[in-house]
Amino acid sequence: MRYVIVGSGVAGIAAIEAIRSLDDQGEIWLIHEDPHGFYSRPGLAYYLTDEIPEEQLFPASIDWKQYRVQRLWGRVTRLYPEQSAIEGVHFRLARSIFGSKKVQEEAFRLSYDRLLLAVGSQAIPLNIPGTESQGVVKIDHLDDARRIRLLARRSRKAVVVGGGITSLELVEGLRAQGVEVHYLMRGERYWSNVLDETESRIVEHRLEEEGVILHHFTEVSEILAQKGRVVGVRLKDGQVLRCDMVAYAIGVRPRLELARQASLQTDRGILVNEYLQTSVPDIFAAGDVAQVYDPRSGKAMLDSLWGPAREQGYYAGLNMAGLKRPYLRGVPFNVTRLAGITTTLIGRIGEGRDEDTLGIVRGDSETWRDLPDALMAQSGFDVNRIRLIIGERTLLGAVVMGDQTLSFPLQRMIAEEVDIRPIRDRLLSANEKPAEVLAEYWSKLTTSTAPSLGRPVFKFSRA
Amino acid sequence: MSFYEEAKRRTVLVAGQVVPDAARCVQCGICSFNCPMGIDVRAHAWRGEPVVNSRCLTCGECVARCPRGVLRFERLSIFKEK
Ligand SMILES: Cc1cc2nc3c(=O)[nH]c(=O)nc-3n(C[C@H](O)[C@H](O)[C@H](O)COP(=O)(O)OP(=O)(O)OC[C@H]3O[C@@H](n4cnc5c(N)ncnc54)[C@H](O)[C@@H]3O)c2cc1C
Ligand code: SF4
Ligand code: SF4
Numbered sequence: 001m002r003y004v005i006v007g008s009g010v011a012g013i014a015a016i017e018a019i020r021s022l023d024d025q026g027e028i029w030l031i032h033e034d035p036h037g038f039y040s041r042p043g044l045a046y047y048l049t050d051e052i053p054e055e056q057l058f059p060a061s062i063d064w065k066q067y068r069v070q071r072l073w074g075r076v077t078r079l080y081p082e083q084s085a086i087e088g089v090h091f092r093l094a095r096s097i098f099g100s101k102k103v104q105e106e107a108f109r110l111s112y113d114r115l116l117l118a119v120g121s122q123a124i125p126l127n128i129p130g131t132e133s134q135g136v137v138k139i140d141h142l143d144d145a146r147r148i149r150l151l152a153r154r155s156r157k158a159v160v161v162g163g164g165i166t167s168l169e170l171v172e173g174l175r176a177q178g179v180e181v182h183y184l185m186r187g188e189r190y191w192s193n194v195l196d197e198t199e200s201r202i203v204e205h206r207l208e209e210e211g212v213i214l215h216h217f218t219e220v221s222e223i224l225a226q227k228g229r230v231v232g233v234r235l236k237d238g239q240v241l242r243c244d245m246v247a248y249a250i251g252v253r254p255r256l257e258l259a260r261q262a263s264l265q266t267d268r269g270i271l272v273n274e275y276l277q278t279s280v281p282d283i284f285a286a287g288d289v290a291q292v293y294d295p296r297s298g299k300a301m302l303d304s305l306w307g308p309a310r311e312q313g314y315y316a317g318l319n320m321a322g323l324k325r326p327y328l329r330g331v332p333f334n335v336t337r338l339a340g341i342t343t344t345l346i347g348r349i350g351e352g353r354d355e356d357t358l359g360i361v362r363g364d365s366e367t368w369r370d371l372p373d374a375l376m377a378q379s380g381f382d383v384n385r386i387r388l389i390i391g392e393r394t395l396l397g398a399v400v401m402g403d404q405t406l407s408f409p410l411q412r413m414i415a416e417e418v419d420i421r422p423i424r425d426r427l428l429s430a431n432e433k434p435a436e437v438l439a440e441y442w443s444k445l446t447t448s449t450a451p452s453l454g455r456p457v458f459k460f461s462r463a
Numbered sequence: 464m465s466f467y468e469e470a471k472r473r474t475v476l477v478a479g480q481v482v483p484d485a486a487r488c489v490q491c492g493i494c495s496f497n498c499p500m501g502i503d504v505r506a507h508a509w510r511g512e513p514v515v516n517s518r519c520l521t522c523g524e525c526v527a528r529c530p531r532g533v534l535r536f537e538r539l540s541i542f543k544e545k
Contacts (some may be wrong), residue, residue: 307487
């Protein structure tokens with residue numbers, strides 16, 4: 001049996017772990033375009049803020065020898081589903097006679113019994129003149145992060161456009177490198193389709209405290225350059241803002257080229273069934289590139305989240321190795337820092353469109369914008385804040401900012417669909433503090449003898 | 464109480480161990496980088512296994528530094544369950 005995995009992100013790695021837990025004979029190939037292989041993509045944000053050195057991005061615990069994986073640095077360029085084969089180019093670093101390094105390309109062809117497409121997603125490019133100038137950056141890969149750090153060293157002023165978590169990671173990363181940052185938003189507030197007004201204001205206030213200059217209702221129409229280098233941006237209203245760098249994070253798009261060209265079924269992502277199989281049964285897809293059926297909403301959804309990418313990769317691997325195990329999409333959540341404030345986002349919390357982003361952004365889930373008609377309870381002001389989306393029987397979503405004491409209980413209560421009817425009225429009452437009501441209820445639930453609260457949640461088990 | 468203070472407060476627990484929630488971890492390595500004993504906390508978080516390591520000081524550094532709330536202290540139960 002030959003397994004071929006395309007993509008060395010967390011979905012690809014998790015698939016390898018799963019395959020090896022069931023099959024220690026089969027041959028595993030990993031084709032990766034990123035020269036650095038597997039590393040923490042979310043960790044890139046902390047590399048930009050100098051919280052970790054570059055080496056720290058690479059987990060030491062992945063034992064390639066134990067997994068016996070044939071790694072090939074290269075790009076897959078074409079799939080041949082009828083022949084169960086792929087084609088691509090193999091990259092090799094070669095030294096020229098003058099001692100400089102050069103990447104050599106060599107074509108390859110490989111057949112497979114099972115193929116996994118774990119090719120991830122990619123930043124959507126800015127669609128304005130001037131984006132090819134030096135000083136225009138985005139953050140997809142380690143090489144992007146390196147470039148940002150290098151450019152920041154000789155830059156004084158940067159403009160950041162976009163939304164979601166990644167735009168703030170760019171803002172904070174550039175601030176940490178000592179650059180004056182202007183954050184441009186098209187609309188009237190930050191991440192308006194996931195956060196509510198108060199949450200957006202809390203984040204914006206914090207950014208201002210950190211010295212970030214915010215511009216609302218502002219849009220870039222052109223990047224200005226001299227001798228190929230960024231010198232400023234022209235805004236829609238005609239004004240010019242001088243800067244040496246432009247960083248953007250307007251959203252990501254699954255990398256669908258291979259799947260489309262091979263006529264696999266795609267929508268916004270590659271469509272897969274509960275076994276992570278594409279429309280061609282021996283080709284699987286997992287991670288950011290996969291659009292997965294969500295039993296709660298009845299729709300197929302995209303996520304750009306590390307946790308689900310790992311789960312999907314793991315399930316894809318189990319199924320590729322012959323164990324029929326359906327994957328149930330869980331409730332997406334993310335714990336992240338927004339302008340330094342730890343924030344947990346769980347379930348269905350927002351709706352509509354955000355003017356600063358197109359589709360999905362990194363660390364994002366489409367579910368977060370799938371807000372049903374439900375009631376809301378809020379607790380706390382200033383930096384510590386909890387927002388709950390309350391359904392008839394269960395909690396549907398929550399945003400926890402600042403104090404994270406309730407982050408873990410809420411994650412479980414939402415994922416396991418815990419019955420909240422005993423406290424529902426109190427949660428909605430103006431005289432009660434939802435945080436206190438919840439904490440009390442949680443401690444009751446967990447000290448009771450019931451072994452499980454409700455719906456079981458996904459756990460990684462080592463086979 | 465902030466998450467950080469919560470973590471600090473828990474450092475007084477003597478018979479405790481660091482327990483991760485694998486589903487939250489993004490493998491950034493901040494925990495391992497800050498562990499004064501050089502324990503690879505991240506590897507435990509990947510496997511969802513508690514840090515059972517005699518060198519662990521239960522100092523709380525990893526718990527406090529993790530930006531994702533992956534790690535928490537859990538009291539080791541002194542009495543064996545029946
Ligand atoms: C800066 C940043 C911040 C983030 N923040 C968060 C966060 O806060 N929380 C969170 O949960 N998630 C976050 N994410 C998202 C998270 O990292 C992704 O969801 C996750 O990495 C997806 O894993 P994957 O394996 O599906 O794809 P990827 O990690 O994108 O890996 C895909 C790999 O496939 C390779 N590839 C693509 N095409 C080919 C080809 N044709 N041939 C060979 N190789 C190919 C690519 O080079 C890449 O290495 C963030 C990501 C970034 C970049
Ligand atoms: S700091 Fe937290 S998120 Fe990062 S590797 Fe450690 S446990 Fe995981
Ligand atoms: S509690 Fe302290 S010693 Fe123990 S693993 Fe965490 S950082 Fe290391």
